[in-house]
Amino acid sequence: AQSVTQLGSHVSVSEGALVLLRCNYSSSVPPYLFWYVQYPNQGLQLLLKYTSAATLVKGINGFEAEFKKSETSFHLTKPSAHMSDAAEYFCAVRGGTNWDDKIIFGKGTRLHILP
Amino acid sequence: DTEVTQTPKHLVMGMTNKKSLKCEQHMGHRAMYWYKQKAKKPPELMFVYSYEKLSINESVPSRFSPECPNSSLLNLHLHALQPEDSALYLCASSQAGEKFFGPGTRLTVL
Numbered sequence: 001a002q003s004v005t006q007l008g009s010h011v012s013v014s015e016g017a018l019v020l021l022r023c024n025y026s027s028s029v030p031p032y033l034f035w036y037v038q039y040p041n042q043g044l045q046l047l048l049k050y051t052s053a054a055t056l057v058k059g060i061n062g063f064e065a066e067f068k069k070s071e072t073s074f075h076l077t078k079p080s081a082h083m084s085d086a087a088e089y090f091c092a093v094r095g096g097t098n099w100d101d102k103i104i105f106g107k108g109t110r111l112h113i114l115p
Numbered sequence: 116d117t118e119v120t121q122t123p124k125h126l127v128m129g130m131t132n133k134k135s136l137k138c139e140q141h142m143g144h145r146a147m148y149w150y151k152q153k154a155k156k157p158p159e160l161m162f163v164y165s166y167e168k169l170s171i172n173e174s175v176p177s178r179f180s181p182e183c184p185n186s187s188l189l190n191l192h193l194h195a196l197q198p199e200d201s202a203l204y205l206c207a208s209s210q211a212g213e214k215f216f217g218p219g220t221r222l223t224v225l
Contacts, residue, residue: 105157
């Protein structure tokens with residue numbers, strides 16, 4: 001079965017500092033992995049996805065993530081945090097090998113940006 | 116058009132009311148989903164429609180009744196809900212594995 005674990009339910013970084021949000025996955029098949037962001041009182045927006053092509057994936061808003069099979073990790077990074085990055089971030093894995101399989105979410109990490 | 120729309124944005128209903136949530140997408144996606152999200156929790160899958168047929172029901176109580184009238188529309192009919200059903204209800208669609216989420220309907224059951 002597929003699952004993801006997000007380390008740290010809350011992460012605080014200073015504005016301009018590096019953002020690192022951690023995600024480890026477990027999958028019995030080659031995984032499709034995603035990072036979503038949710039701003040307060042809004043739906044989910046896809047930041048980036050890994051679908052077995054390049055291991056370094058670039059997304060929107062300056063975020064990127066690196067797929068590391070040896071570490072079963074898919075950590076999200078951004079070189080310089082901005083106040084507008086404050087939000088809830090969800091790592092997710094596709095639940096199977098079919099294109100319409102459900103997405104399984106991690107518990108989420110709340111990112112706080114300190115002025 | 117690359118978005119999923121949901122109406123209404125907010126809904127307040129009593130436990131004896133019948134209401135419906137609506138989701139629409141015009142991206143030609145053939146899979147549509149309903150998720151429920153409680154405060155400070157990740158979304159949880161409720162239903163999956165693939166090619167307009169219900170393919171997954173995650174043991175959701177019968178007071179929630181999904182309907183997919185056509186490939187662009189997905190409804191969630193609500194009847195005799197409980198206060199614990201208050202949550203953000205998210206609709207999503209997908210075609211090639213990537214899920215596009217709508218903004219959600221914030222439901223409050225009194």
